[in-house]
Amino acid sequence: MAIGLAALLLAIAGLHLAWAFGFRWPGTDELSLADKVLGARPGARMPPAGLTVFVSLAIAAGAGVIVAFSAQTLDWPWRPLAAGAYLMLAGVFLARGLAGFVPAVWRRAEGTAFHRLNQLYYSPLCLLIAAGLAVNFALG
Structure with a gap:
């Protein structure tokens, strides 16, 4: 798991890294990509490439935390630190997943392509990741 x-x-x-370097899926250009992944007002642009690279690296670091925690080869003090980082990662995905179903959080996104995609795909995926992290934690 x-x-x-x-x-x-x-x-x-x-x-995310591909977006930083100009890849535009699921949009066709920067404006349509921003409409589908940001939940911003029409006409909004994607964040700067540096910020998108930072987000990509943070998500990749989360993958590293999962592997490090699950390897079961860490000794003191690394094991408790990895467990704390792991639980924080699970909490971030849980909060992001739940936020997708709280109307007040995404009110500014109502009527955008993001709003629909968020409720259909993005938030459920975050909840699925959080649930997978919880099961993996319980097994580890």
């Missing part, structure tokens, strides 16, 4: 979760996070990190 840990390898699957880490691979999923690496794929998501790779997508």
Whole structure:
């Protein structure tokens, strides 16, 4: 399970990295991509490439935390630190997943392509990742 979760996070990190370097899927240009992935007002642009690379690296680091925690070869003090980082990662995905279903959080996104995609795909995926992390934690 840990390898699957880490691979999923690496794929998501790779997508963010691709966006930083001009890849526009699921949009066709910068404006349509921003409409589908940011939840911003029409006409909004994507964040700067440096910020998107940072987000990509943070997600990839999350994959590393999953692998490190699940390896079960860490000694004191690394094991408790990895467990704390792991639980924080699970909490971030849980909060992001739940936020997708709280109307007040995404009110500014109502009527955008992001709003629909968020409720259909993005938030459920975050909840699925959080659940997978919880199961993996319980097994580890």
